[in-house]
Amino acid sequence: MTDQYQAFTQSPLGKFVVKNLGLPSPVSLDRFENAQPVVNGAVLLGAAPSSTISASIAQILSNIHADSYVGNNVELQQTAAKVGLNLRPLNADDKESKFKAVVFDASGIQDSEQLKALYNFFNPIARQISSSGRVIVIGTTPETAKTVKQAIAQRALEGFVKSAGKEFKKGITAQVVYVDQGAEANLESTLRFLISPRSAYVSGQVIRISKAETVKLDWAKPLAGKTALVTGASRGIGEAIANVLARDGAHVICLDVPQQQADLERVAGSIGGSVLAIDITAADAGEKIKTAAAKQGGLDAIVHNAGITRDKTLANMKPELWDLVININLSSIERVNDYLLSNDGLNANGRIVCVSSISGIAGNLGQTNYAVSKAGVIGLVKFTAPTLKNGITINAVAPGFIETQMTAAIPFAIREAGRRMNSMNQGGLPVDVAEAIAWYASTGSTGVTGNVVRVCGQSLLGA
Secondary structure (H helix, E strand, O other), X not given: OOOHHXXXXXXXXXXXXXXHXXXXXXXXXXXXXXOOOOOOOOEEEEXXXXXXXXXXXXXXXXXXXXXXXXXXXXXXXXXXXXXXXXXEEOOOOOOOOOEEEEEEEOOOOXXXXXXXXXXXXXXXXXXXXXXXXXXXXXXXXXXXXXXXXXXXXXXXXXHHHHHHHHHOOOOOEXXXXXXXXXOHHHOHHHHHHHXXXXXXXXXXXXXXXXXXXXXXXOOOOOOOOOEEEEEOOOOHHHHHHHHHHHHOOXXXXXXXXXXXXXXXXXXXXXXXXXXXXXXXOOOOHHHHHHHHHHOOOOOOEEEEOOOOOOOOOHHHOOHHHHHHHHHHHHHHHHXXXXXXXXXXXXXXXXXXXXXXXXXXXXXXXXXXXXXXHHHHHHHHHHHHHHHOOOOOEEEEEEEOOEOOHHHHOOOHHHHHXXXXXXXXXXXXXXXXXXXXXXXXXXXXXXXXXXXXXXXXXXXXXXX
């Protein structure tokens, strides 16, 4: 659906009106296109004194052939040189250079006084971040800090990135990535995603990387040779997910109810996938999924995207509406996961990806059933992650306002509020959700598990 207000703001008259009335001015976000580099512009790298993740960050920037710069930090230049990254110097009086991404290693910050390193680095260059730019702060996991002071200082990084995401505007995103001790080698998949246009509608998020086995792969086709299944794949976000996973090399099994057979065949046919038309709530759904995947060498990733809304205030809600939403959105995921995990239904290094919602985080008027189901999905991810073995991971995305047929039916005033009440001042696209899911599903995301990342443009709802 076209965002007519955004189109208006790009016109000469619209720009005049926006400027003089102080209205929101949503920019056109950069999104990924085939054959483009991971980051299309210069990268500025910084680090707090005694930080420990800089070498891994430098190696990743070298791997993606980033045009990389550094300020007055000899220690960081030497660290980068050891892994083959040439950091070009940024002169202190250079206020003209623009950066598409700014990456700061904050792992060396040990107490609250050392948080001044954030100010010292970002204050001089805050106006030099390009439109649709990326700000990524990398720290150590607060829960595993060696001292209370270190834990406090590292937890404080979240406040910085969430504020920066709201301040910088121009489609600029900001995230914090916490890396467990010994998990530096598992950072690459996440940094590639966050620094690229693939993360266009992800901002203000906290991501945790744990130690896991590293896997060699073709980053251009990170799902080559893999089989993925997407539920609710006949249209909307599900169709976008199927397209992106296929683009990344997967054979995609498109699942939806038999009534959507024609649309399923259209989607699967366009990506060289296959069709599984079944009711996901059926008792034997897990068994049928395993059987279908076995024909393709077994299941490497399952994306639980199928979901419905049946909105009513609690006082007006019929019991069948409650039951239907809970069964499709939550209980069916539990049953399918239980079957697959108990019956070797997922290959080693498999991926389980769930679709939650910001309604499951913040609640929403008239959506008690939906919010319960989506909060339950978050609980499912959090409590399942520590139990998984054989390299299997589980994560969730929580979309905000995404431009789909469903949101197009929302009354005008509510729809406009949903679009504008975020740091991007616009709704997201189905591909934005799909890109985040593809990052989770990537063969390289071995250290990414138990995460819930909002794809909401840093919505004010529940922020």
